[in-house]
Amino acid sequence: MLRSCVARLRVLGAPPARRPGPVWRLFSSEKVIRKDYGLPNPSWSKDLRLLFDQFMKKCEDGSWKRLPSYRQNPTQILKDFQTRFVDPSFTKEEQMSKAQQFSRSFEEGLGFEYVMFYNKVEKRTVCLFQAGLHLQGVPGYVHGGAIATIVDITTGMCALAEGIAMTANLNIDYKKPIPLCSVVVVNCQISKTEGRKLFVSCSIQSVDEKTLHTEATALFIKLDPDKRLT
């Protein structure tokens, strides 16, 4: 949820904690700039790149906006969230430094390869998603839980545009299995708001729009600034 706040800031922060595997180039001249994962990389298939280009074109007139995506929340935002919403006894300093966004905890091409675009007028978020080999469920297909995750993330982005919110309900209907390594389009839109409740509807379709893979609805609750979560 705080990712959206992060997305709006170009923050200079410390590089993420070291982890085994490829070392990401995070330094650009003297400034430390965190890597934006919502951009093409060598693991992206042709389908994904084509779609990306199509949507980047839509951004040209300002109606659509590409959302940047980082692996970690900057330290200041972490501290703010903890202070406002979390009981002090919950803060674990050591774990905070190791933590990273779930959907970006994979090596290139093996997990969630995705980029999100947002349309402010329509309150719609579109996520172009390519599932890698480490998201497997039934052999050859994307795990139901990975699909639930991408639905949660994309509907969450939609809700986040209205303010910090938490997922309350997630209802997912799986229609057709999604083959591993294929590209799908996740389309989410706010369908209704009732006070602090945000209702978001979501569909996952194939690139040619001929296959409806998944339909989902999510309910998000905007956090009460006066109440703690724990």
Next chain:
Amino acid sequence: MMRTGFQRVARLVHHKALPRNPHLLPKLHQASAFGSSTDSLVARFCPEKTDLKDYALPNASWCPDMLSLYQEFLEKTKSGRWIKLPSFKSNREHIQGLKLPSGLVTASDKQDWRIFTRCILLEGQGYEYVIFFHPSEKKSVCLFQPGPYLEGAPGFAHGGSLAAMMDETFSKTAYLAGEGLFTLSLNIRFKNLIPVGSLAVLDIQVEKIEDQKLHMSCIAQSRDKQTVYAKCSGVFLQMQLEEDPPQ
């Protein structure tokens, strides 16, 4: 139906896939109307000897709660009523000798598949979990400890990671209880956040099996049951795997 179940088990014993010691064979239960009995499914799923690495075993990252509850359940497996399920790196390893019905098999020359819930193999960083299954009552318990790589809100597990853990536990339960294969629907109500590094206990129950669908319910809560993290209902589609004779 019972005889088919017996025949299958007998065949497995004959082919040395199952040990001959009777006390290791689970008590035979009523076979499901669909195909293989739960017992033959379990027997095939839990190989006596295997070179495959089982990730559902304690390691240094497990918190004390998880370790002690694990020991409690391990004691219960001695009577044969509960079974600890192995957890391999990929579902392909779980269904060795079996394959999807033709039409669903995807040709792939790639080797590095990994089941989603074992995507992060660094100890303690991703999903730490173990599932215990109770064949006669068609229920499961999953001990789940989310690591820092599963973070959503700072210091807490991402809702998607809990959804995935529920889906995965449903999946293994549905498969063993009645050859459930594909998720048809998930309905999750999130109540409270799970702090990263703490233990969440998932209790799953098969509610009914009808029209080729398995209906299950799940509640995820703290060990002392004082905090409910989420409730979920799931429906899985039954689909029989086919024998895949070695080439």
